[in-house]
Amino acid sequence: MDTKHTHQTLLLILLIINIVITAFHYTDNFINFYSYPGPDWMTPQSVYQSWIILTIIGIIGYIFYYNNNFSLAYICLSIYSLTGIFSPGHYVFQTTETFSLKMHIFIWLDFIVGTSILGFIVWSGLFIQEWKQAINK
Numbered sequence: 001m002d003t004k005h006t007h008q009t010l011l012l013i014l015l016i017i018n019i020v021i022t023a024f025h026y027t028d029n030f031i032n033f034y035s036y037p038g039p040d041w042m043t044p045q046s047v048y049q050s051w052i053i054l055t056i057i058g059i060i061g062y063i064f065y066y067n068n069n070f071s072l073a074y075i076c077l078s079i080y081s082l083t084g085i086f087s088p089g090h091y092v093f094q095t096t097e098t099f100s101l102k103m104h105i106f107i108w109l110d111f112i113v114g115t116s117i118l119g120f121i122v123w124s125g126l127f128i129q130e131w132k133q134a135i136n137k
Contacts, residue, residue: 008065011062019055054083064076
């Protein structure tokens with residue numbers, strides 16, 4: 001198996017895991033909206049709408065990555081990673097005691113998988129510099 005295909009597969013696996021975990025968290029957030037504190041402007045509809053929009057951006061990022069358009073891939077995937085990285089933001093609006101164990105698990109799993117996408121971008125862009133390899137071909 002070539003390296004390019006291995007990296008694409010790894011990103012796809014991370015993306016699928018991220019989509020599944022964020023789907024559970026955002027669905028729970030939508031269903032139990034009033035149990036999750038947040039900013040006043042947030043509505044139940046904005047929760048699922050943001051998940052849909054950000055997930056589409058993540059999928060587009062993967063397509064860019066697959067097609068060696070690394071700059072656009074990194075931008076889209078960085079934006080997508082925010083779906084999870086910002087999850088601990090729930091704690092800004094309420095004390096941790098008000099959250100159920102399930103909510104804590106969703107928040108931190110979301111953070112972990114969002115960070116994994118961002119970590120992949122840093123690894124790909126800064127350490128192995130895949131974008132350079134694509135330019136040199």
